[in-house]
Amino acid sequence: MKLPVMPPVSPMLAKSVPTIPADASYEPKWDGFRSICFRDGNEVELGSRNERPLTRYFPELVAAVTAELPERCVIDGEIVIATDHGLDFEALQQRIHPADSRVRMLAKQTPASFIAFDLLALGDEDYTRRPFTERRAALVAALADSGFSVHVTPATTDLATARRWFDDLEGAGLDGVVAKPLTVTYQPDKRVMFKVKHQRTADCIVAGYRVHKSSKDAIGSLLLGLYTDDGTLASVGVIGAFPMAKRRQLFTELQPLVTSFEDHPWNWEAHEAGDRTPRKNAGSRWNAGKDLSFMPLRPERVVEVRYDHMEGDRFRHTAQFNRWRPDRDPRTCTYAQLEQPLSYSLNDIISGL
Numbered sequence: 001m002k003l004p005v006m007p008p009v010s011p012m013l014a015k016s017v018p019t020i021p022a023d024a025s026y027e028p029k030w031d032g033f034r035s036i037c038f039r040d041g042n043e044v045e046l047g048s049r050n051e052r053p054l055t056r057y058f059p060e061l062v063a064a065v066t067a068e069l070p071e072r073c074v075i076d077g078e079i080v081i082a083t084d085h086g087l088d089f090e091a092l093q094q095r096i097h098p099a100d101s102r103v104r105m106l107a108k109q110t111p112a113s114f115i116a117f118d119l120l121a122l123g124d125e126d127y128t129r130r131p132f133t134e135r136r137a138a139l140v141a142a143l144a145d146s147g148f149s150v151h152v153t154p155a156t157t158d159l160a161t162a163r164r165w166f167d168d169l170e171g172a173g174l175d176g177v178v179a180k181p182l183t184v185t186y187q188p189d190k191r192v193m194f195k196v197k198h199q200r201t202a203d204c205i206v207a208g209y210r211v212h213k214s215s216k217d218a219i220g221s222l223l224l225g226l227y228t229d230d231g232t233l234a235s236v237g238v239i240g241a242f243p244m245a246k247r248r249q250l251f252t253e254l255q256p257l258v259t260s261f262e263d264h265p266w267n268w269e270a271h272e273a274g275d276r277t278p279r280k281n282a283g284s285r286w287n288a289g290k291d292l293s294f295m296p297l298r299p300e301r302v303v304e305v306r307y308d309h310m311e312g313d314r315f316r317h318t319a320q321f322n323r324w325r326p327d328r329d330p331r332t333c334t335y336a337q338l339e340q341p342l343s344y345s346l347n348d349i350i351s352g353l
Contacts, residue, residue: 001040004126005074008051009036012076012118012186014178014193021194024179025132026162027155029195030115031087031175031316032080037114039069046079054079057095060107061114064149070142076118076186077153081110087174089311116143117153120186128186135186157182166196175308198308201322202226202337204236205330206301207266208294209254218247219254223294224305224319225265227334233265234335237315239305257297264296302328310338 001007011034020026034049044062046054055062058079069075081091091110097103119127119139127135136155143152156162166177176197184192204224212218221240225233242250261267305319313335 001038001043001045003038003040003072003074004121004124005038005128007036007038007045007047007053009047009074009120010051010189011036011049012188012193013191014195015191017179017194017196020159020162020166020177020196021179022159024181024194025136025155025157026159026165027117027153027178027180028165028169029175029178029197030078030080030117030153031089032078032092032115035077035079035114036120037065037069037073037075037077037116039065039074040072042066056100057097057103058107058112059104060111061149064114064147068143068145068147068150070122072121072123073119073142074121075116075139075143076120077114077116079112079114081112089316111149114150115153116146116150117155118186131183131185132180133182166198199306200308200338201304201306202236202319203302203304203325203328203333204319205233205299205333206254206297206303207233207235207264207299208296209250210238210294211251212244212247215244215248217251218244219250220247222250222303224303224315225299225333226338227331229334233299234313235266236313237305237307237319239303239319239321241318241320254297254301257300259296259298261296263298265299266296299330302326302330302333 033054035054036047038045038047044055044065046058046061046065048054061079079092081088083091088110091106092112094106094110095103095112097106116139118132119135119142121127122138122142127138140152143150146152154165156165162177162179165174176195179194179196181192204226206222207225208223210220210223212220219240219242221238223238224236226236228234302325304322304325306322307315307317307319309316
């Protein structure tokens with residue numbers, strides 16, 4: 001492989017801001033695996049955000065890149081798996097698997113797409129020193145004949161349109177809006193773009209905790225639950241960003257609520273293997289050395305948390321502590337309080353914006 005921009009490259013990043021800034025180019029914020037795609041003839045490499053190769057996990061994209069992208073190019077984008085109801089991040093995570101046979105099976109069952117949103121090189125030309133407006137125009141022209149698996153992200157310079165995207169497109173699994181200054185050059189690993197993400201609040205039940213990895217008398221994370229329509233307490237996510245002094249204080253405060261698994265809604269022995277309910281003596285499928293066992297608590301304490309959006313019936317990212325709600329009846333903490341955005345397919349976004 002011999003390109004004007006060679007792997008590995010660390011992607012240009014965005015910093016969070018509370019509102020969408022003016023005078024920029026706006027794009028939907030895709031929720032997938034950030035990847036820089038390098039193609040030199042039949043050689044293809046998909047680099048991750050941390051500069052590690054993703055190529056072996058997406059054989060269908062290697063074939064698509066060879067068929068749909070220019071002969072020699074370097075393109076920044078996002079790997080996503082789209083369904084009729086939006087993006088499926090959990091299906092994307094399934095791809096990071098050591099067995100090649102399983103990766104290839106999943107590539108057929110849940111094929112990925114590549115959403116292109118920046119151009120670093122084309123032919124023998126290095127585009128990284130050019131302003132974004134030039135890179136965007138060249139990207140659109142270069143990918144005008146791309147096919148089924150490679151798409152150019154929608155973009156607009158109209159602030160009102162960007163605000164509409166932010167409000168309307170969450171149901172597709174999108175994460176918010178990215179704003180790119182029109183004259184910015186491509187700056188690897190620098191936060192020179194801006195991102196605005198959805199943020200909401202929910203009242204959740206604290207149903208358990210995990211001990212901090214460095215201290216047995218401190219909380220590592222609190223496990224959150226919400227009641228379903230049939231009265232089942234479902235695991236919805238965790239919160240864990242506390243100062244160490246607060247972690248120790250919480251550990252002491254929660255001890256009176258400690259109960260046995262037999263008396264807990266998440267009785268680990270009563271659940272079938274494969275569900276996402278936390279359990280005793282559990283381990284992480286992504287990190288074999290990480291202990292995910294937890295201490296069960298009587299579901300009596302309510303906490304208000306901030307979250308961005310849902311992935312299925314769980315918070316997509318770790319929630320953030322907002323405040324305690326001693327005034328809230330735990331039985332009223334249900335999924336009904338959560339907003340349910342409309343669903344969109346990938347085609348709706350690419351062709352309908």
